[in-house]
Amino acid sequence: MSISTPQAEQILGHFGPFGGRFVPEALISALDELEAAHLSAQHDPAFQAQLMELHRSYTGRPSIVTEAARFAEHAGGVQILLKREDLNHTGSHKINNVLGQALLTKRMGKKRIIAETGAGQHGVASATAAALMGLECVVYMGEEDTKRQSLNVARMKLLGAEVIPVTQGSKTLKDAINEAMRDWVTNVETTHYLLGTVAGPHPFPTMVRDFHRIIGVEARAQVLELTGNLPDVVMACVGGGSNAIGIFHPFIDDADVRLIGLEAGGRGVETGLHAATITGGTKGVLHGTRSYVLQDANGQTIESHSISAGLDYPGVGPEHAYLHDIGRAEYRAITDDQAMAAFAIMCRTEGIIPAIETAHALAGAIQVGNELAQSGKKDSVILVNLSGRGDKDVQTAAEYFGIEL
Amino acid sequence: MSTALENLFEALKSQDRAALIGYIPSGFPSKEKCFEVIKAMVDGGVDAIEIGFPYSDPVMDGPIIQAAADISLKAGTGAADVFQTLAYATSLGVPAVVMTYWNPIERYGVAKFATELARNGGSGVITPDLTIEESTEWEQACAENGINRIYVVAPSTSEDRLPKVTSQCSGFVYAASLMGVTGTRTSVSSGAKDLVAKVRATTGTPVSVGLGVSTQNQAAEVAEYADGVIVGSAFIRLVLESADFATSLVEVRALAAELALGVRRKQA
Numbered sequence: 001m002s003i004s005t006p007q008a009e010q011i012l013g014h015f016g017p018f019g020g021r022f023v024p025e026a027l028i029s030a031l032d033e034l035e036a037a038h039l040s041a042q043h044d045p046a047f048q049a050q051l052m053e054l055h056r057s058y059t060g061r062p063s064i065v066t067e068a069a070r071f072a073e074h075a076g077g078v079q080i081l082l083k084r085e086d087l088n089h090t091g092s093h094k095i096n097n098v099l100g101q102a103l104l105t106k107r108m109g110k111k112r113i114i115a116e117t118g119a120g121q122h123g124v125a126s127a128t129a130a131a132l133m134g135l136e137c138v139v140y141m142g143e144e145d146t147k148r149q150s151l152n153v154a155r156m157k158l159l160g161a162e163v164i165p166v167t168q169g170s171k172t173l174k175d176a177i178n179e180a181m182r183d184w185v186t187n188v189e190t191t192h193y194l195l196g197t198v199a200g201p202h203p204f205p206t207m208v209r210d211f212h213r214i215i216g217v218e219a220r221a222q223v224l225e226l227t228g229n230l231p232d233v234v235m236a237c238v239g240g241g242s243n244a245i246g247i248f249h250p251f252i253d254d255a256d257v258r259l260i261g262l263e264a265g266g267r268g269v270e271t272g273l274h275a276a277t278i279t280g281g282t283k284g285v286l287h288g289t290r291s292y293v294l295q296d297a298n299g300q301t302i303e304s305h306s307i308s309a310g311l312d313y314p315g316v317g318p319e320h321a322y323l324h325d326i327g328r329a330e331y332r333a334i335t336d337d338q339a340m341a342a343f344a345i346m347c348r349t350e351g352i353i354p355a356i357e358t359a360h361a362l363a364g365a366i367q368v369g370n371e372l373a374q375s376g377k378k379d380s381v382i383l384v385n386l387s388g389r390g391d392k393d394v395q396t397a398a399e400y401f402g403i404e405l
Numbered sequence: 406m407s408t409a410l411e412n413l414f415e416a417l418k419s420q421d422r423a424a425l426i427g428y429i430p431s432g433f434p435s436k437e438k439c440f441e442v443i444k445a446m447v448d449g450g451v452d453a454i455e456i457g458f459p460y461s462d463p464v465m466d467g468p469i470i471q472a473a474a475d476i477s478l479k480a481g482t483g484a485a486d487v488f489q490t491l492a493y494a495t496s497l498g499v500p501a502v503v504m505t506y507w508n509p510i511e512r513y514g515v516a517k518f519a520t521e522l523a524r525n526g527g528s529g530v531i532t533p534d535l536t537i538e539e540s541t542e543w544e545q546a547c548a549e550n551g552i553n554r555i556y557v558v559a560p561s562t563s564e565d566r567l568p569k570v571t572s573q574c575s576g577f578v579y580a581a582s583l584m585g586v587t588g589t590r591t592s593v594s595s596g597a598k599d600l601v602a603k604v605r606a607t608t609g610t611p612v613s614v615g616l617g618v619s620t621q622n623q624a625a626e627v628a629e630y631a632d633g634v635i636v637g638s639a640f641i642r643l644v645l646e647s648a649d650f651a652t653s654l655v656e657v658r659a660l661a662a663e664l665a666l667g668v669r670r671k672q673a
Contacts, residue, residue, distance in 0.1 A: 012538055022507050022534045024465050025570065026559035026581060168471055174462065181464040182586050188561060285508040286462065288534070298483040299512030300461040 013202025015322035021201040023181075023288045030188045035203040037108050042210065047107070051100055058132070059088050059095050061214065065222040066386075070349035071362075075369025077378050081231065082352075082386040083219045083247060092355065092388030093215060093243045094125040094196060100211035102129035105192040112136040112191045116180045118145055118173035119309035120152025121355075121388060122196030127161035129194075137161040140180045142172040145309060152392060170303045173313050177287050197240025198317035201288030205317050212246025215385060220250050223383055232377070233258040233368055236385040237360040238331065239275065239311035241320045243387035248329060258330065261320060262364035264306035265333030275304035276333035277316040278324050286315040292324075307336040307396065308356040310388075332367070334360040340400050342366055343390070355388035356396060408553050409500035410528035410576045413453060414611040414632055423628035423668045425450065426613060427661065428504065428637030430457035431490040432482030433473040434644055440493050442644060445654045447497045449661025454494040455531065455635065458487045458505035465506075465533045465557075467586040469638040472645060484513045488525045495526030502555065502576070504531040510543070519546035529553025529576045537573050544573070557581050558604060560596045568607040577611040577633055578604050587616055587638055601630050624667030634668055636660075 013019045013035075021031060041047040055061035063084045072080040085093040105113055113135050117123030123139040130137030139156055143165040146153050156163050169175035177200075184193040198205045198212075216234075223231050234251050236244035238261035251257045266274035274280055277292045284293035286301060294302040294314035306312040323329035334342075339356060342363035346354050354362060365384050372380045390397065398405050407415070417424050427446040433439055443454055459474035459482055466474070487503060494501035503522060510518045510532070522530060529552045535543065537556065547554045553576030558567060560583065571578050582597030597614050604612045613633025618624055620639075627634045640657055647653030 020539050021536050022539060023536065024533055024559065024581075025536070025557050026561050028536065028566065029561045029563055032563075168468075169461065169475070178462050178464050182467075185465065185586060285511060287464075290539075293508070295508070295512060297512070299509035300478060 013206055015319045016325060018290050018318035018321040019202060019205055020290055021288060022285045022290065023201045024185055026185050027188060027201070030184070031201055031203065033108060034104070034207070037104050038203055038207045038210070041104060041107060047103065051103060054099050055096070055214070059099065061088070062218045063087055065219060065226065068350050071346055072369065074345050074349070075366045075382070076373025078369040078372050078380045078382055080365055080369065081223060081226070081381060081383045083215060083383060085215060085243065085385060085387050086352070086354065086358070086389035090125045090128050091391065092121050092125070093212060093246060093385070094122050095128070096214055096246065097196065097208050097211040097242060098122070098125040098129040098194065101192070101194045102133050102135060105135060105194070106133060108192065110190060110192045112138070112187070113194045114138045114140065114180050114183050114191055115194045115196060116140050116173065116176040117196065118142070118176070118312055119392065120145070120149040120156070121310060121392065123161070123163070124152055124155050124159070126194050126196070127156040127159035130161060131159045138183070139163050140166050140176040140183070142166050142170070142176050144171040145173065145176070148309060149392070172303070174301060181287070197242045198245050198319060199240045199287055199289055199291065199315050205289065205319055208242055209245045209249060209319065212242050213249050215243065215246040216248060216250035219247060219383060223381070227381055229381070230254055230257050231383040232380040233260060233382045235260045235262065235361050235364050235368065235382060237262050237311060237357045237387060238316060238320060239264065239313050239357065240315070241317035243385050245317060245319055247385040248323070252328060259323070259328065260364060260368060261329055261331045262334045262360040263331055264308055264311035264360060265335040266305040268335055269333050273305040274333065275306040275312050275314065277314060278320060278331040279333040289318050291318040291321040292316050307339065307400070308360065310355065310357040311360065332364060334363045338363040340397070343397065344401070352386070353390035354386060355390045356393045358387045361385060361387070406551055408528035408551065408576060409495070410453060410502060410553055413500050414577065417452070417632070423631055424452040424613070424633040425624065425661070425664050425668045426453045426455055426633050426635045427451040427640055428455040428457060428635060429640060430459045430470065430473050430477050431487040432459060432477030432480050433641070434476060434650065435480060436482070436486055438650060439490055441654055442640070442657055443490070443494050444497065445658040446640065446661045447499055449658040450665025451499065451661050453499050454501040455504050455637070456487060456490050456494060456501060458484070458503055458509050460506040460509055463506060465586055467638065469641050469645065470587050473641045484509065484518070484521070488521050491522065491527045492525040500528045501526065502529045502531055502553070503527060504533065507532060507535045515542045516546045516549070519550040519552060523550040523552050527552060529555050531555040531557065531579055533557045537570055540573065555579050558600070560600050567603060571604055571608040571610065574608070574610050577613045578608065579635070580604055580612050580614045580631070582614050582616045597627065598630050621663040621667035624664045625670040628668040628670065634664070636664055
């Protein structure tokens with residue numbers, strides 16, 4: 001099985017009117033180099049075999065599919081299947097992309113990687129890959145986030161990475177990306193920017209998607225084997241959108257399969273305190289790509305809000321913007337409270353503590369399951385990407401539910 | 406018809422000297438005080454003004470310009486303020502351009518931005534994160550309004566690509582002298598001279614060098630081979646760090662005068 005099937009790409013990384021490259025000229029040669037390395041690696045059986053072997057012996061792939069029968073009782077009694085990316089090494093889907101890009105870094109002869117991180121998951125995954133492959137690793141993290149996620153800061157340091165707190169702007173993920181871009185502009189000859197999601201300038205949205213497609217490729221075959229059919233609905237949470245595009249992409253040509261992305265509605269889209277970029281944003285350019293953005297009348301980025309640090313981003317991958325505009329995928333906003341309710345149900349019905357990011361997808365499954373049941377389609381099958389485990393969120397969840405630590 | 410900026414470079418050619426271009430973000434340190442800083446720069450001898458449209462996510466800018474942009478954004482600076490600042494600068498008799506990241510233009514309306522820029526006397530726009538591949542609509546808007554499109558080229562720009570970018574530039578080509586973000590530096594990268602030479606091989610359009618110039622000697626050094634010397638962070642730092650605003654105006658004017666001597670030095 002090939003990890004990714006390169007499709008006929010739109011010209012220069014565009015998805016309809018979205019995507020492209022909006023970056024300083026200084027970065028163009030590095031982006032061209034990366035695009036060429038990615039393309040050649042996609043067609044190089046030796047590279048693919050090396051990555052597959054790493055996934056087998058290090059990541060722990062293929063990840064399993066678990067039927068969540070007791071959880072499904074809360075979702076109208078439809079069949080709920082969970083793609084268990086939480087069981088990957090480092091605890092989330094992020095490792096798929098990180099191992100791929102770390103191999104590409106070595107292929108390009110670079111010895112230093114930089115990464116941005118919000119909750120710390122991508123930073124930990126990057127530090128892990130750097131340790132495994134002997135690369136120098138610097139992680140930019142908003143100062144606010146280093147305080148909220150001190151455990152992950154310690155993990156990165158244990159793995160040998162340098163963590164640089166970012167004090168500019170809102171001191172969160174978007175500013176960590178700005179600072180990583182500034183580092184890259186300065187050190188581009190020796191350094192690869194290991195971007196953690198399907199946003200940013202071309203080739204990142206395409207390349208990161210290709211490294212995560214394995215989620216959907218595996219899940220499609222697993223559901224077919226388990227049920228004899230394709231799922232009726234595929235659901236995933238969307239911040240930047242990497243786990244969602246990974247599981248959606250192999251189903252895009254299956255017209256009967258509904259694809260639903262769940263964005264972070266924070267305290268409610270109507271309050272303005274949210275991170276639901278497609279649901280509540282407008283078209284614009286952020287971090288090198290044209291997509292939906294949370295912005296004001298002057299085109300200044302508006303700070304996002306979510307209980308989930310991993311979804312707390314005012315942009316979204318351009319391919320999601322495109323799938324939304326052509327009507328191939330649906331996007332809904334899930335509030336903090338809805339996500340935490342689903343989080344609690346998953347813990348107590350299945351013995352799985354999900355990441356709070358993932359809990360947004362689970363809340364969506366409860367909504368859609370009940371809608372399907374009410375319209376007489378109780379025999380529907382919903383595949384949910386269980387994108388990460390919730391160990392990192394124990395403190396946030398304990399605070400939310402009033403559990404004393 | 407040529408822009409005021411093009412006329413400036415044409416006039417300086419006969420004087421055999423480089424232009425001194427001063428940068429300041431609109432709305433910094435406040436809308437009115439920004440006008441006073443511009444006045445001090447021009448009084449000191451700056452030949453053209455580059456007005457920044459402050460943006461929330463400026464990936465090409467170092468800490469000094471970020472700090473200035475933050476102050477301006479907190480005061481709510483928007484497109485209308487940028488255009489008023491532009492009109493003020495041109496009223497002093499110097500050419501003025503706007504430097505802005507792409508999203509504020511797209512949000513304002515691409516055609517409308519070019520129209521308003523021209524209406525307020527602006528000569529052109531420097532777009533540090535707009536690639537030529539994404540420029541179709543912008544190219545048309547600038548052509549219709551007779552304003553200059555100024556792109557930034559870098560030492561890493563490939564030989565194949567360089568003529569594609571420079572052929573799209575008018576007014577001047579912005580040569581980013583080193584790989585990095587804006588800010589003052591103790592020495593101007595030797596790469597600047599090489600880059601200017603490479604640019605000249607592709608176009609007859611004037612070439613201005615930015616990133617890192619803060620002293621008279623640096624200005625003189627760059628003026629030896631470039632048509633324009635761009636100074637931003639050094640002026641902004643004076644305003645950020647001075648004990649009081651009146652003092653900083655004196656310092657800005659003095660720095661401008663020193664730099665103006667620098668760009669004229671090779672005649673001596």
